[in-house]
Amino acid sequence: MSRQMVRPGGRSARVQEAVHTAVKELAAEVGRDALTVPLIAQRAGVTPSTVYRRWGDLQVLLSDVAVERLRPDTEPEDHGDLASDMAAWAEQFLDEMSSPSGRAYIRDALLGDPDGNNAGQCSTYAAEQVETIRIRAAERGEDAPDTETVLDHVVAPIMYRILFRPQGLSPAYARRLVADMLG
């Protein structure tokens, strides 16, 4: 997603699609750690050298796929007021991100990402979700903190703890962060 915006409708696109699909299927079948470039290439019906040329190495490829998977698939739920929306969203965010698979995707996304584009995309996803909640709050006439403030006070602590202090994360922590920010 981050580095091959070329010839959108052509063969390149089909190859990328096939390779990404192969990664997801094989990850489910044989496990994330058993993935290799030749294995993926075979499943995708492509030669290994194609993968090496396009992505450079396995980590970059996994990073691209991980970002796809970290894209939120639903809008934040509407609970009627800003505090509830934010608390519920933070709780769900923490829950998804701190799951074993979530943590693996985050690490993969960071891993093969020389210029930080993929990681940046993850942050953008979170910012978009927050924006949705803010707009909803504004329509109700509520006063909401900046998106940047939410990133600093809620998203950043959650991600920091997931990455650096895997112990002792609970839904209550997410709610407390939100409450502290809004209070």
Next chain:
Amino acid sequence: MSRQMVRPGGRSARVQEAVHTAVKELAAEVGRDALTVPLIAQRAGVTPSTVYRRWGDLQVLLSDVAVERLRPDTEPEDHGDLASDMAAWAEQFLDEMSSPSGRAYIRDALLGDPDGNNAGQCSTYAAEQVETIRIRAAERGEDAPDTETVLDHVVAPIMYRILFRPQGLSPAYARRLVADMLG
């Protein structure tokens, strides 16, 4: 550092030392991306299989070395009051961590770290620095926030932005985080 506390004075220790040194030297000479296990092993005067057996793969080894390098080498400076101490430390922390090499070390530390011990060690380093500042404040009779609070409000946002939003980090940002927390 995280997985071989074996036979401290013996051959194991010498091998570990030699390999770590080789990694640092070669990283400086040929660049982080050109490192390979055989290359490192040769420089360290050991066989590649030794490295593979001890560390598993290159990423785990680089993770160990990165954690060593992320250990703070000095105590936080004393500026006479909590706010100044904290602001100066945060500024230096951001400066060191957001440099190209700092970011590379952080990523390496996270990378080859199956059980999260190395990443946890990074967090512990930061916590220790914060503790030093808090104790100093307490001796002056100042009221200081919890270490956990500092991690959430200062360290986490800085690390989040370094990892996920490499753009637009400035010393002022670190100072603002501290001011917001203490205010």
Next chain:
DNA sequence: CACCTTAAAGCGAATTTCTTGCGTCTGTGC
């Protein structure tokens, strides 16, 4: 619509890296 240009994929050989089994050596504890 046929032709040209060019980026990307295929292919296979050469190179490099990784894995593994087995024998040897070196600390450690008795």
Next chain:
DNA sequence: GCACAGACGCAAGAAATTCGCTTTAAGGTG
């Protein structure tokens, strides 16, 4: 000292990555 256990060296085999060259297909042009 002496025996045990853990770690290393060595070497062979398997797997991966890289590289030069050829072929294919998309997109543009007359």
